[in-house]
Amino acid sequence: MTERALTQNALLMTSTNEDALAAAVREHSRLVYRIAYSVSRNHHDAEDATQETFMRVLRYRRKLEGIDDLKTWMARIAWRVAVEQAKKRPAASLGERQVADAISQLRVGGKTAEELASTREMATMLESLIAALPESLRDAIRLSTVDELLPSEIAQMLETSEASVRSRLFRARQILKDKLSALEVQHGTRR
Amino acid sequence: MGPEGRDQFDDLLDGALKHYGDVEPRVGLEGRVLARLPSGRPTRVRWTAVLAGVCISALTVGVWWGLSPRKDIPRFGGAVTPQELGTTQPNPPTAIEPGLRPAEHKAIPIKAGRRGEPKLPQFPSMRVLSRQELAMASYVERFPKEAALIAQEQRSFEDEIRETEKAAGLDRPTHDSER
Numbered sequence A: 001m002t003e004r005a006l007t008q009n010a011l012l013m014t015s016t017n018e019d020a021l022a023a024a025v026r027e028h029s030r031l032v033y034r035i036a037y038s039v040s041r042n043h044h045d046a047e048d049a050t051q052e053t054f055m056r057v058l059r060y061r062r063k064l065e066g067i068d069d070l071k072t073w074m075a076r077i078a079w080r081v082a083v084e085q086a087k088k089r090p091a092a093s094l095g096e097r098q099v100a101d102a103i104s105q106l107r108v109g110g111k112t113a114e115e116l117a118s119t120r121e122m123a124t125m126l127e128s129l130i131a132a133l134p135e136s137l138r139d140a141i142r143l144s145t146v147d148e149l150l151p152s153e154i155a156q157m158l159e160t161s162e163a164s165v166r167s168r169l170f171r172a173r174q175i176l177k178d179k180l181s182a183l184e185v186q187h188g189t190r191r
Numbered sequence B: 001m002g003p004e005g006r007d008q009f010d011d012l013l014d015g016a017l018k019h020y021g022d023v024e025p026r027v028g029l030e031g032r033v034l035a036r037l038p039s040g041r042p043t044r045v046r047w048t049a050v051l052a053g054v055c056i057s058a059l060t061v062g063v064w065w066g067l068s069p070r071k072d073i074p075r076f077g078g079a080v081t082p083q084e085l086g087t088t089q090p091n092p093p094t095a096i097e098p099g100l101r102p103a104e105h106k107a108i109p110i111k112a113g114r115r116g117e118p119k120l121p122q123f124p125s126m127r128v129l130s131r132q133e134l135a136m137a138s139y140v141e142r143f144p145k146e147a148a149l150i151a152q153e154q155r156s157f158e159d160e161i162r163e164t165e166k167a168a169g170l171d172r173p174t175h176d177s178e179r
Helices: A003-014 A018-040 A043-059 A061-066 A070-088 A096-107 A113-117 A120-131 A135-144 A151-157 A162-190 B003-021 B029-036 B040-067 B131-142 B144-167
Strands: none
Touching (some): A018 A043, A018 A070, A018 A135, A018 B003, A018 B029, A043 A061, A043 A070, A070 A151, A113 B003, A120 A135, A120 A162, A135 A151, A135 A162, A135 B003, A162 B003
16 A cells, blocks of 8 residues: 555544545545446435445545555445445436437448447447347456556455456457347348 | 358447437536535534433433422332421420330321322321321221220229329329420
8 A cells, every 4th residue: 555545544534624634535436427427427426325335435434444445445345335326226228219220320331330339229230239238248358448546456356366357348349249249130121 | 141240240339329328418417416415524523412401411311300309209108207398396395205106207108299289287298098007997996895995994094093103192294285
């Protein structure tokens, strides 16, 4: 643990130092928000989860003594909060019309993969495909989209090994690609 | 699509996943989070205040309970003082011969009047019967003839003593008049 992290933990543990709490919010709120958003895909829910995460940090500050990595600890809390929230809300499913629109975008000539990837239709379809993945693969690929998280940190959050995370990511990508391909073929042959 | 298509999907997936995670919180997130977070200091002060209040209340009740006289609790086996009875004896008790000392004075269960009941001005104030008196009353109730005989014998015995004392020139009050 770095000296800076130790100092931050000690200040947070006292809980009377509001500057330490404010510093923790400033430093980690973006990460917490992005983790929450990767699950909820909704700004309002992600902000609620961010709030709840820091409430829990304040509540469990006594446990900071045994925490080596404050960032990963907060990320894990944020992940759990977001997953709990998501369980209370039904996942939005993608309609047939949206799939057709997304696929038609893929077939439009002259667009690069990057341009296609940035379309709203593609984003919606990807959300739906990721939501349909098995839980272990879904969790890994969602967390991998958060830039601030390293595979080793994702492994800590999911309480598994780094090799397992890499394996899950590989399998998730394979499934997503296969599904994209299948959709393209299916909708392409219909037209 | 063939192998070329697979490559295209790879690029597409990479780009889509990049956009999937590329999200920024709305402006002012930190401020909103901090504004809704309760600070630790007031919570501690509040708990301390509650704890102090409870301790002071408990201490006050304990002191009051410890210093207040227990008039409601009956005592057995102890002599009754005039202060406990709430009355004053007009005449201090005179010396009584050891043989005539009434045994019931050793253990008189004291039971104060019910709460709210005014004290009677009469003396002696009303009290419950002692164990000996209760035993005697029970005996009289169960064996009235024997009790009458015993009482008659006792009276004749006292009369004899009185006559003997008169004959000896000792005119002292009887045990009953002492009472």
